[in-house]
Amino acid sequence: MSEFAELKINGQSYNLPLVTGTENEVGINIGKLRAETGAITVDPGYKNTGSTSSAITYLDGENGVLRYRGYSIEEVAEKADFLEVTYLLIYGELPTQEQYDNFVADIKKHTLIHEDVRKILEGFPSNAHPMGVLSSLVCSMTAFYPESLDPNRSSDEVDLSIVRILAKLPTMAAWAYKNEQGHPVNYPDNTLSYTENFLKMMFAVPAEDYKVDPVIAKALNKLLILHADHEQNCSASTVRIVGSSHASLYASISAGINALWGPLHGGANQAVIEMLENIRKDGGDVAKYMAKAKDKDDPFRLMGFGHRVYKNFDPRARIIKKAADDVLTALGVNDPVLEIAKGLEQIALEDEYFVARKLYPNVDFYSGIIYRALGIPTEMFTVMFAMGRLPGWIAQWKEMRENHEPIGRPRQIYTGYNERSFVAMGDR
Numbered sequence: 287m288s289e290f291a292e293l294k295i296n297g298q299s300y301n302l303p304l305v306t307g308t309e310n311e312v313g314i315n316i317g318k319l320r321a322e323t324g325a326i327t328v329d330p331g332y333k334n335t336g337s338t339s340s341a342i343t344y345l346d347g348e349n350g351v352l353r354y355r356g357y358s359i360e361e362v363a364e365k366a367d368f369l370e371v372t373y374l375l376i377y378g379e380l381p382t383q384e385q386y387d388n389f390v391a392d393i394k395k396h397t398l399i400h401e402d403v404r405k406i407l408e409g410f411p412s413n414a415h416p417m418g419v420l421s422s423l424v425c426s427m428t429a430f431y432p433e434s435l436d437p438n439r440s441s442d443e444v445d446l447s448i449v450r451i452l453a454k455l456p457t458m459a460a461w462a463y464k465n466e467q468g469h470p471v472n473y474p475d476n477t478l479s480y481t482e483n484f485l486k487m488m489f490a491v492p493a494e495d496y497k498v499d500p501v502i503a504k505a506l507n508k509l510l511i512l513h514a515d516h517e518q519n520c521s522a523s524t525v526r527i528v529g530s531s532h533a534s535l536y537a538s539i540s541a542g543i544n545a546l547w548g549p550l551h552g553g554a555n556q557a558v559i560e561m562l563e564n565i566r567k568d569g570g571d572v573a574k575y576m577a578k579a580k581d582k583d584d585p586f587r588l589m590g591f592g593h594r595v596y597k598n599f600d601p602r603a604r605i606i607k608k609a610a611d612d613v614l615t616a617l618g619v620n621d622p623v624l625e626i627a628k629g630l631e632q633i634a635l636e637d638e639y640f641v642a643r644k645l646y647p648n649v650d651f652y653s654g655i656i657y658r659a660l661g662i663p664t665e666m667f668t669v670m671f672a673m674g675r676l677p678g679w680i681a682q683w684k685e686m687r688e689n690h691e692p693i694g695r696p697r698q699i700y701t702g703y704n705e706r707s708f709v710a711m712g713d714r
């Protein structure tokens with residue numbers, strides 16, 4: 287393999303160094319392109335542009351491969367605990383039993399949030415979307431832990447910031463839900479596991495003895511693992527670019543939550559269920575909606591389908607689809623939208639428009655069906671995605687800081703007016 291890519295501009299040749307990853311991906315290093323040629327590259331949406339080098343997650347979109355620090359998503363989803371995967375993503379190795387026990391114990395020390403957070407929470411109207419509440423409460427951590435504003439502190443202090451947000455985000459998420467329901471909040475129960483504690487804070491109500499269903503806890507553990515990281519997706523890239531200005535971990539994560547909220551990204555899981563419900567209410571005519579999805583003049587998109595990287599099955603969608611069947615059977619839930627989803631998938635996988643564009647179900651297509659079966663309300667689906675993705679955001683922020691990456695500041699091609707003289711108001 288040549289070490290350089292040759293570029294010719296106006297008859298002059300330039301050699302641009304090639305970089306090769308551990309899975310033999312090839313990149314062209316354009317670090318000196320503008321200085322040497324005066325030209326820049328242009329790539330809206332960064333469809334062909336690598337923003338960094340990373341050792342956290344590997345994706346092969348053509349072959350539907352996803353690995354966290356080298357371990358396949360299929361293995362970790364089946365065999366690991368969410369906090370085990372969290373430790374792996376953030377610190378690079380699977381924890382020993384002692385490391386795991388210490389990590390869990392540290393997190394349990396910090397699950398409570400300052401009572402003043404309730405004043406912020408109570409300031410939100412009950413119709414506030416929980417993603418907006420969550421990003422605000424996470425950002426408020428910069429006020430309760432002002433020392434976290436300096437990202438250049440010791441690794442022990444950064445680890446404490448990491449443990450605090452891992453511990454408190456589930457509490458904040460559950461409190462955002464309770465605020466929306468107009469219910470009293472539940473305080474953490476550290477006798478329970480991470481997922482069990484979250485479920486209890488979400489669903490326990492006064493005067494009822496709430497017991498966590500192990501089927502639900504196990505399904506939630508798997509869902510959180512499946513969402514834990516996905517290399518340089520929109521929200522992870524947001525966390526990295528905000529952190530590149532030396533903004534704090536909490537400010538960066540809050541920005542990531544807002545990027546994930548969009549319906550083209552993590553907000554798709556809520557949009558999928560709303561779409562399936564609309565199809566069901568409209569008589570379940572999936573062929574009609576497939577035609578709408580293909581109609582360029584129709585803004586309707588088949589939410590939960592397509593992906594920037596996967597041009598084959600999203601491996602997470604495969605796992606979630608099977609888990610959906612298992613969970614609904616175990617819980618004795620018969621959800622009519624599941625059949626509609628399977629009908630849409632069947633048609634799409636045979637339809638020329640979708641086949642030609644390599645549009646397959648993504649992680650969001652079936653996840654909402656499981657969340658619904660677990661009793662999680664639609665407006666909380668993207669919050670669940672955020673809770674799962676938190677370790678990935680932390681790992682990406684930490685790697686960017688440890689690699690001393692420069693502030694992110696892309697260039698542009700200017701297409702506006704050339705210089706012109708100012709015209710006084712009276713002469714316009």
Ligand code: SDX
Pocket residue numbers: 331515516518519520549550551552554579580586587588589590591592593594595643645648649650
């Ligand atoms: C996530 O990046 C990640 O890793 C994200 C994620 C993660 O874990 O972080 O995996 C999570 O965000 C999953 C994606 C969730 N979003 C959705 O399900 C929303 C619906 N899907 C799309 O809007 C779209 O597929 C994207 C946003 C996911 C990807 O968009 P791209 O890569 O910019 O592709 P595109 O919009 O240029 O589409 C290419 C073609 C277009 O048609 P043509 O102009 O070539 O004729 O495919 C069409 C699009 O119109 N198309 C769709 C479609 N998705 C793409 N047509 C109908 N329905 C769809 N869902």
